[in-house]
Amino acid sequence: MRNLYLNTLDVKKEIIKNPNSSINQILQKETIERFTKNYLAINTAKPTEKDLRKDGIYASYADLYINSAENFLNNKTKKNYNLMVSSCIQCHERFCFGAINTINKLHLK
Numbered sequence: 001m002r003n004l005y006l007n008t009l010d011v012k013k014e015i016i017k018n019p020n021s022s023i024n025q026i027l028q029k030e031t032i033e034r035f036t037k038n039y040l041a042i043n044t045a046k047p048t049e050k051d052l053r054k055d056g057i058y059a060s061y062a063d064l065y066i067n068s069a070e071n072f073l074n075n076k077t078k079k080n081y082n083l084m085v086s087s088c089i090q091c092h093e094r095f096c097f098g099a100i101n102t103i104n105k106l107h108l109k
């Protein structure tokens, strides 16, 4: 989860550095490759409380996030980036309040 956060932060930094270019052109290939690995890892990440996985709610939030990450990868707009960050927060509102402030900083203005 930490890697996912740091990797998304890299994506944000690269977007901010080049405010006038299309996001597709500026993102480094390596950043996207790492991102592609990390966003899929959400399904195998182990929540500290094992019971989180049992009722399918965690999995449905994980799917929501994966869909929004794929949406961003297919169409790299600011709007899709922010929707993706919002789906991190949706799961966190349910399972992990602690990190929400940190994740909020990933939003692009």
Ligand code: HEC
Binding pocket: 001, 002, 004, 005, 008, 042, 046, 047, 048, 049, 058, 059, 061, 062, 063, 065, 084, 085, 087, 088, 089, 091, 092, 095, 096, 099, 102, 103, 106
């Ligand atoms: C499907 C649910 C879910 C989604 C989606 C999700 N998280 Fe998490 N996250 C958790 C849970 C649960 C924890 C609590 C730590 C644990 O139990 O592994 C956590 C912990 C964290 C932590 C703090 C703990 C650490 O490992 O340092 C950060 C930072 C974090 N998530 C960032 C993100 C970011 C950024 C995204 C989106 C790119 C995201 N999360 C998407 C469920 C989720």
